[in-house]
Amino acid sequence: MSRRVWILILLILVAEVGSATTAAEVGVCAGTVAERVLDADPSTYRALLDTLGPGDLLRLAAGTYGEGLPLAGVSGEPGRCIVIEGPASGAAAVFTGRDCCNTVSLENVSYLVIRRLELDGQGRLGDGVKAEGTADWVHHLTLEDLTIHGHGADQQIVGINSKCPAWNWVVRRNVVEGAGTGMYLGNSDGEDSFVAGLIEHNLITGTVGYNLQIKHQNARETGLGQPAQGTTIIRHNVFSKASGGSTGNDARPNLLVGHWPLTGTGADDDFLIYGNFFYQNPNEALFQGEGNVVFYDNLLVNDFGTAVNVQPHNDLPRRVRLFQNTVVAGATGLRVTGGDPGFTQEVTGNAAFAQTPLSGGTQTDNVTDAHAAAGGYLANPDGVLTGAVDRLDLYPLPGALSGAAIDLSGLEVWEDWDLDFNSAPRPGTLRGGYGGEGANPGWQLALERKPEVDPVIFADGFESGDLSAWAP
Numbered sequence: 001m002s003r004r005v006w007i008l009i010l011l012i013l014v015a016e017v018g019s020a021t022t023a024a025e026v027g028v029c030a031g032t033v034a035e036r037v038l039d040a041d042p043s044t045y046r047a048l049l050d051t052l053g054p055g056d057l058l059r060l061a062a063g064t065y066g067e068g069l070p071l072a073g074v075s076g077e078p079g080r081c082i083v084i085e086g087p088a089s090g091a092a093a094v095f096t097g098r099d100c101c102n103t104v105s106l107e108n109v110s111y112l113v114i115r116r117l118e119l120d121g122q123g124r125l126g127d128g129v130k131a132e133g134t135a136d137w138v139h140h141l142t143l144e145d146l147t148i149h150g151h152g153a154d155q156q157i158v159g160i161n162s163k164c165p166a167w168n169w170v171v172r173r174n175v176v177e178g179a180g181t182g183m184y185l186g187n188s189d190g191e192d193s194f195v196a197g198l199i200e201h202n203l204i205t206g207t208v209g210y211n212l213q214i215k216h217q218n219a220r221e222t223g224l225g226q227p228a229q230g231t232t233i234i235r236h237n238v239f240s241k242a243s244g245g246s247t248g249n250d251a252r253p254n255l256l257v258g259h260w261p262l263t264g265t266g267a268d269d270d271f272l273i274y275g276n277f278f279y280q281n282p283n284e285a286l287f288q289g290e291g292n293v294v295f296y297d298n299l300l301v302n303d304f305g306t307a308v309n310v311q312p313h314n315d316l317p318r319r320v321r322l323f324q325n326t327v328v329a330g331a332t333g334l335r336v337t338g339g340d341p342g343f344t345q346e347v348t349g350n351a352a353f354a355q356t357p358l359s360g361g362t363q364t365d366n367v368t369d370a371h372a373a374a375g376g377y378l379a380n381p382d383g384v385l386t387g388a389v390d391r392l393d394l395y396p397l398p399g400a401l402s403g404a405a406i407d408l409s410g411l412e413v414w415e416d417w418d419l420d421f422n423s424a425p426r427p428g429t430l431r432g433g434y435g436g437e438g439a440n441p442g443w444q445l446a447l448e449r450k451p452e453v454d455p456v457i458f459a460d461g462f463e464s465g466d467l468s469a470w471a472p
Contacts, residue, residue, distance in 0.1 A: 020416055021233055026198040027142040027170035029081035029113050042066070054080035054111070062091035068126075069095055069104045069114075076111035081140075086116040097121035097150060102161075103128050107135040113142040119159075121151035121179075128179070133163035133192070137224050142170040151179040155208040155246060158184045165221045167195040167230070171202065173449060178206040178244060186215030186258070190314065193217040195230035195266070202237045203449045206244040209252040212237075216258025216291070216314040220266040228265050233415065234273045236450045242280035251283035259291030259315045270294050270319070272414055275421055277445060278307070279385070285309040292319045294414050297421050298326075299394050299433045299445070301381070303371075305331045307354070310345065310361075312338040320345035320361065323411060324420070326394050326432035328374050328381045329354035336360035349406040351377065351396070351432030365406040367431040377401060385446050394433070395440035401431040423453040 024030035035055030038048055042063045049070070052058060054077040069084070076082040086093030095103050095117060103119050103126055106112075119128040128148040131138035148159040157180035160171060166185065176182040182204035185194035194214055204211040212234070220226050239254040246252065255278070260269045270292045278286040278300040285306040287295070290313045300307040307329040310317045317339040323346070327333040333352035337360050339345040347361040357368035367377070374381040377400040383392035396402075405428050411417045419435075420426050422442030426435030434440070443451055 023170045026168050028078045029142050031079050032081040052082050056082050058084045060086050060093040062087050065095045068101050071109050072107040074109045081111040081113055083113040092118040094118045094120055097124035097126050099125040102126045102130040106131045106138045109138055111140045115144045118147045123153045127161045128159045131162040131164050131166055135164040137165045140168045144172045146174045149177045155180040162194055164192050165224050167226045169197045171199045174202045176204045181209040182207045182211040184213050190216045190218035195226045197232040199234045200236050201449055205240040208246050211239040211254045213256045217261050219261050230266050230269045232271055236275045238277045240279040240447055245283055247283050253284045253288040254278055254281055254286045256288045290317050294321045296323045297433045300327045302329045308334045310336045316340040318343040323348040325350045327352040331355050333357040349431050351401050367401050392445050396437040398437050402429050405429055
């Protein structure tokens with residue numbers, strides 16, 4: 001069979017695996033080609049901000065920028081976005097924090113990309129990036145490859161924050177270290193909702209409060225332009241609260257998501273939360289959610305307490321699907337309680353090792369055992385995240401998590417449902433977040449950004465057409 005025919009077959013097979021939502025689809029800025037390039041440094045950039053228009057690229061030189069990045073009424077167009085970027089390599093464009101103001105302040109901006117900046121809060125009182133509460137909206141915003149640190153003076157200081165109606169945000173490949181709260185999207189009263197976001201490949205560590213919270217939503221602001229369908233995807237992130245977190249009543253989960261609108265537009269939307277690595281929280285659960293939550297192919301380690309709490313918060317859990325996650329926890333693994341009886345909460349195909357591995361929901365096709373027994377199923381569940389030896393490894397031991405085909409009927413409607421934590425196709429017979437067993441061919445767990453994985457290809461470069469040569 002010719003090489004061309006095998007390439008065609010491969011493309012068809014890859015398409016059948018499932019197409020992932022892309023930043024281009026959400027932020028609609030990936031195809032932008034600069035029509036005008038403006039170069040600036042710390043002494044000249046402020047004068048250029050109000051002149052930016054569709055298709056402009058503002059290139060910021062390395063240096064220290066002490067007057068913030070205030071953007072108001074600055075908007076591009078679909079496919080003609082405005083891009084503001086720092087250097088691709090070498091010394092960074094560093095924006096320093098101030099008590100008076102948020103470092104990157106956004107008000108009525110859209111079709112905008114901000115990338116490759118370092119935001120050093122210096123322990124001051126401003127947020128790193130904030131869609132201001134005085135704004136009418138901020139939409140079609142891409143924040144990528146930002147390094148945010150020094151924003152931990154108080155639990156209320158936030159790395160990335162929205163306090164106005166926001167939609168079609170792409171937040172990707174950012175590093176947030178030691179903030180009061182890593183990302184806080186939406187308002188505490190359920191107003192100013194965050195809709196149709198893509199949050200992927202970020203590293204959020206050492207926060208005082210949440211690594212990430214997306215607030216509950218009272219209503220969809222379709223009159224302002226928020227989309228009627230507002231599913232938000234949270235995937236391939238690393239969330240860690242191994243140190244630095246609040247205790248007592250101020251303790252917060254690594255990730256918390258609230259409910260969608262209870263009636264009307266948006267009531268049927270979902271949070272798709274998959275492929276993430278959750279690591280340690282001495283004072284709270286790793287994840288808490290309510291409303292419509294689809295949570296799959298995640299790896300969770302919390303030797304101090306609980307991994308997953310799906311429970312009432314501002315309303316009740318509704319449609320809940322927890323499937324094919326690997327959990328190692330000192331207290332409870334996966335817990336579902338207080339669900340709305342008009343909806344189903346299903347717990348399927350997980351591998352959970354905890355004092356109480358599973359609690360609540362309709363449980364099928366799971367493997368469970370005690371926390372201390374995890375080593376009989378996983379390569380090295382007691383390992384560490386640094387160094388060359390004794391590394392944490394949650395990949396299944398041969399035969400330990402395999403069994404009869406898992407009943408995954410109805411789950412195929414969700415993105416990448418049949419891919420595992422490594423973004424590799426799953427056979428459907430393995431419990432937990434991985435779809436293989438033996439030696440892990442994928443990423444070694446670490447407190448770093450989870451790498452992006454290219455689509456599956458033939459390991460031999462298509463030459464043989466040998467299906468055994470498939471490799472990530």
